[in-house]
Amino acid sequence: MRILLIEDDTVLGAAVRDQIAGDGQSVDWVTRLDAATEALSGTGYDLMLLDLMLPDGRGIPFLRVLRARGDVTPVIILTALDQISDRIEGLNAGADDYMVKPFDLAELSARIGSVARRYAGNPNPIITHGGLEVDLAARSVLREGRPVTLTAREWALFEAFLQRPGQLLSKAQLEDKLYAFGSEVESNTIEVHVSRLRKKLGAGVIETERGLGYRLGAG
Amino acid sequence: MRILLIEDDTVLGAAVRDQIAGDGQSVDWVTRLDAATEALSGTGYDLMLLDLMLPDGRGIPFLRVLRARGDVTPVIILTALDQISDRIEGLNAGADDYMVKPFDLAELSARIGSVARRYAGNPNPIITHGGLEVDLAARSVLREGRPVTLTAREWALFEAFLQRPGQLLSKAQLEDKLYAFGSEVESNTIEVHVSRLRKKLGAGVIETERGLGYRLGAG
DNA sequence: ATCAATCTGACAGCAAGCTGACCGCCGCAA
DNA sequence: TTGCGGCGGTCAGCTTGCTGTCAGATTGAT
Numbered sequence A, B: 001m002r003i004l005l006i007e008d009d010t011v012l013g014a015a016v017r018d019q020i021a022g023d024g025q026s027v028d029w030v031t032r033l034d035a036a037t038e039a040l041s042g043t044g045y046d047l048m049l050l051d052l053m054l055p056d057g058r059g060i061p062f063l064r065v066l067r068a069r070g071d072v073t074p075v076i077i078l079t080a081l082d083q084i085s086d087r088i089e090g091l092n093a094g095a096d097d098y099m100v101k102p103f104d105l106a107e108l109s110a111r112i113g114s115v116a117r118r119y120a121g122n123p124n125p126i127i128t129h130g131g132l133e134v135d136l137a138a139r140s141v142l143r144e145g146r147p148v149t150l151t152a153r154e155w156a157l158f159e160a161f162l163q164r165p166g167q168l169l170s171k172a173q174l175e176d177k178l179y180a181f182g183s184e185v186e187s188n189t190i191e192v193h194v195s196r197l198r199k200k201l202g203a204g205v206i207e208t209e210r211g212l213g214y215r216l217g218a219g
Numbered sequence C: 001a002t003c004a005a006t007c008t009g010a011c012a013g014c015a016a017g018c019t020g021a022c023c024g025c026c027g028c029a030a
Numbered sequence D: 001t002t003g004c005g006g007c008g009g010t011c012a013g014c015t016t017g018c019t020g021t022c023a024g025a026t027t028g029a030t
Helices: A010-022 A033-041 A059-068 A086-095 A106-119 A152-165 A171-179 A191-202 B008-020 B033-041 B059-068 B085-092 B106-116 B154-165 B171-179 B187-201
Strands: A002-006 A026-030 A049-050 A075-080 A099-103 A125-131 A132-135 A142-145 A145-149 A206-209 A214-216 B002-006 B027-028 B048-050 B075-080 B097-100 B126-129 B130-134 B140-143 B146-148 B206-210 B214-218
Touching: A002 A033, A002 B097, A010 A026, A010 A059, A010 A106, A010 B059, A026 A033, A033 A059, A049 A059, A059 A075, A059 A086, A059 B027, A075 A106, A099 B059, A106 A132, A142 A191, A145 B085, A152 A191, A152 A214, A171 A191, A171 A214, A191 A206, A191 B097, B002 B008, B002 B033, B008 B027, B033 B059, B048 B059, B059 B075, B075 B106, B154 B171, B154 B187, B154 B214, B171 B214
Parallel strands: A002 A026, A002 A049, A049 A075, A075 A099, B002 B027, B002 B048, B048 B075, B075 B097
Antiparallel strands: A125 A132, A132 A142, A142 A145, A206 A214, B126 B130, B130 B140, B140 B146, B206 B214
């Protein structure tokens, strides 16, 4: 698996590079966005690790441009603790996961494995569930053959269910998934997003277990 | 943790088996892919160690088929082929890690620990009891293969029994478990919930000991 | 047989969940 | 800058079905 690491901190960058290399992955490490752009113009990467503060620009607009161009390479954002709002923005911009600095290198390996596994299987694996066809890599859903567009939050939520089909997920678990960090959602946000998802995907897709949580309905 | 070792070299296989067993894991060792397929048809494994060259076929297509079927059991490849192309092919096929022979047994233990940790919380241990299959993490119960849905209270109660299989639990103990704090349960709530559980799970699951309490029936 | 303990069907109160509506915010375009 | 449009968090009123309670039936011990 080829990984592009975009990080200007030389100490952290070297540590991450060594960790990933130790996992048997191949890593290219750049410290600037222009170098990243150049690297991306070549053969594709399977995963990107993106720092948000770089000497020649910020990571979020960079990611946004990337996604606008149609690039669906999985991205894990590396961000410092004091950039909470950036993380939410990052999710909106199309990031797949977050790591908050300072982070445990073993956990980084785990996240990489998890994101990679999500996209494993060479072409785009299509998950069919009821009348739905889901392409996780392309972030597209067809319902009865017709395309459905989901927002960033809706995707994050739907993915959580698809990754553990049949498993019950509590609201707390889903909040952790959507907000990656213990940000304070004080209202019925999850309920609202579930409601919006159901409206788009159909009523039977997500089932409620009163007092416990939600789970993906039987296909 | 249950590990399936697929390795035709009897010397290496025995060494690996003994090493893992020494770590306190339980190992099943097969030397052929068809035996592996058979082993996998039973109850799930938490990890697979897969040799790439076996008497009745190659490991990579085997793994590819496994993944295509939706099996996400972590796989560590054991290979004598130090070729990069094989490594990449293996990882593409869905392997989580690899070891190049000859390898240090202590390192194998470390890798096993690492992969297992990565999946911690993922592989849901299944408790079988009579005709029931219970997945505590997913909060799902199958009765004679058919799903049963429990409410929040029913889960709490059932869990209390599962955590202490065979042990007698008084009504007072169960009330403490269900209501956590000294709330006032003034009626036969526990009896009612036990009744509801029995109706959903079958009559023999929870046994009454008149005047004493309840216990989980012999599976 | 008698009595206490337990079982279970029925029911209503209420908390959990649903959803339409509102509005602030951000990114984009002029 | 201003305006526009879409996303997402919050709220309020409504709906749903879980759960505690009770009463009559049943069981088991003596």
